[in-house]
Amino acid sequence: MTKILNIIQIIISVLLIVSVLLQQRGSGLSSAFGGSGEGYHTKRGLEKIIFSATIILVITFMGLGVFRLFVAQ
Numbered sequence: 009m010t011k012i013l014n015i016i017q018i019i020i021s022v023l024l025i026v027s028v029l030l031q032q033r034g035s036g037l038s039s040a041f042g043g044s045g046e047g048y049h050t051k052r053g054l055e056k057i058i059f060s061a062t063i064i065l066v067i068t069f070m071g072l073g074v075f076r077l078f079v080a081q
Contacts, residue, residue, distance in 0.1 A: 027062040
């Protein structure tokens with residue numbers, strides 16, 4: 009059982025890394041020094057789907073980690 013949970017958590021972590029890297033960066037260190045002058049914009053289309061998928065993957069990853077903590081004891 010723990011072997012299957014390990015594999016599932018590894019798969020979710022890889023998907024989480026990919027979803028974070030696919031997100032578009034609108035703010036960063038360059039904007040702190042006056043770099044980008046973009047205003048506020050809403051997420052649409054694929055950007056919104058990736059953002060929602062990232063949130064779902066984070067919740068799943070954390071839930072699986074807590075579940076594994078209780079199963080181990």
